[in-house]
Amino acid sequence: MEQLLVEKLRTYITYHNPDLLIKLQSPNSFQGYLAKRVKEIQPLMHRLLHDGLPMHVIEELCLVEMTASLRPSKFKYIRKLLKDKFYEDYNRMKETGSLTYEIIQLMDWCEDGFACFEFNEDNEDDSLLKEVIRQGIQHYLEIK
Template sequence: MQHILREKLWTYIVDHNPELMLSLQEEVSVTAYLTEKVNGIMPLLENMVAEQAPPYLIEEACLKELTAELKPSKFLYLREVVEQEFPEQYEALRDCGTLTYEIVNLIGECSELFAEFGFRENGENTSLRYAVIAQVDGYLR
């Protein structure tokens, strides 16, 4: 089960937090990170196994705990903003294979805005969105 959880956590990171993926790969600490995170939820895993919970429920609960601090995804938020507000640039970046790289760069460019306006999973912050659109516009020009 631990192996499965490490694989699923890595897949989640690749899909939702590629900036973390790149950072972990640069530091050559992917395995250590995944192992540390899975070891951190071992009490939950062991309790659910002891309670004879079905494997799919164990996996779901463990993944929810493992990914909690990775949410919300700034990457997905910015990708959506670029796709909706700058469709031509989005398509061009996607077609040339640099979309992920540029969105990761935009996370850094918008980090002060995320801190200033607050970035939460629930609810759309219109002020943040307009500020991000302006920042992305300046970045893409």
């Protein structure tokens, strides 16, 4: 079960938080991070197993718990905004293979905006937040 959770977490991070994957570039650092996260939810996993819940439910609940601190994804937020509001730039970056790199740069560039709004799942649809991040993206693209 632990190995399955490690793989599910690895897949989640690869898709939703590639910036974390890059930050933990060394294989031992990333493997250590995954192992630590799975170890942290073992009490929950054992309790759910003891309660007799189906395996797929246990896996999902454990994944939700392990990824709570990774949501919402700033990477996905910026990728969607870039694609929706700056489609030509998005496509250019995608075609040149620099999309992930540029989104990670934009995450750093827009960090003050995210921090100002205390970016979380409750406010990710806030129109003012979207506008602040959109302006940050626009400014980044103008100076590049």
